[in-house]
Amino acid sequence: MTTPLVALIRHGQTAWNLESRMQGSTDVPLNDTGRAEARARGEELAALPVRWSACFSSDLSRAEETARLIVQRLRAAGPPLGPEPQLSARLRERSFGQAEGLRVEELFARWPGIREVAASTGWTERDSLNDLLQPGSVPGLEDAEACGRRGADFLAEVLQEHGTAADAGHAASTPPGPDMSSGPAEGIAVVCHGTLIRLVTAQLTGTLLPKLANGAVVWLRPSEGRWELSVGPGSTASPRVSDPAPS
Template sequence: MKTTLYLIRHGETDWNLTGRWQGHADIPLNAIGRAQARRLAERIGTRGPRFDAIFSSDLQRAWETASILGQAADLPPQPLPALREIDVGSWSGLTSAEVRARDGETYARIQSGEDVARGGGERFLDLYSPVVGAVEQLADKHAGQALALVMHGGPVRAVLLHAARDKRGVNPYRLHIGNTSITVAICEDGRWELGPINDMGHLEASPQAHDMMSAPPDDTERP
């Protein structure tokens, strides 16, 4: 039986808007983020899909997004701390330019593809293992159902990497994952398939803050 997972990134925060690393910092949605969450909820309420359950990171930017979505879907979200963003340690609150000035060697190693701890916090592998473990358990427990998982850019990318691990030409590590975007992963008998990725149709042409876990932005442009 297929379990369909709708991976939803939280709405925008002020730190997203200014290009600051968040990690475990419990930053709330800003006005734009709440508007994005409402538009997501309107889309789900009018066009579907119908969810059997909603699970969310317990960080408030994800939880508030999930709560707004839950009102439209008539489902209370369930907290799942394993869906938290990667811990970026001392980088939390810094822009990429500030990180490069303070910890340029580590930043360069990460940009070259090496997996080292961000700001003394976590490596991507430290994020990947608990996220994938939790998602595998949900897929098994809720076989045949459709689940909304409200999380962060890092966890979305971890699930994508897991689902794409045996597929040629698919490398989601540097994909942009937009605020309130919907990405679909389908699990059936332990086999994974990918559906639409980073679907932001409900936002139309609205500007998007940068996803700090994707390829680094040009510092001359709006992050």
């Protein structure tokens, strides 16, 4: 039975990313830089020894357009990838409630307790704002564990449909990268959001990734009822983790 690689891909840049505003569940479209990032990511993924069998995407427009641009390139590289990404609201970014649309200083001014957390933890603007948001710190904030679980459950269902059983409750150590030496691997592309990717991988593997840049790719592979995490399979599609733009 073929065990597929899962490529979790963060969407391209938006105007709110450029302005360092929190996006969350707000539907903000890609800007031209984001479209260029999506096309470049498609080129890089198409060049890998991976046989792409499916693409799934958050239904927020910044992820959907990223997915469609990536699929155009993957489809051009050859079968069996279908013509359109499959959309799901379960792949949406964590909802940041009343914090959505705010810049860092606006967030700190409205809820001083968040500034105190930043000061006590050594947080900088190169880190994820999500890491400052504790339960109850912002009205309407989605529970982080619940957000990670909906993403993890979605992946488990996708893999089950592809003939693979992986227990989303078991963690695995981080390997150096997927082994593609024996020929093309089967791949499933999942285009979504930075915080969702970090929460899902933390829940599945026990590893909290650094902040992910727009267009970053994180690889997951189920193996013997466990999940393996690899940040980049030795390709140019590996994540940049120091981008200052929030999710």
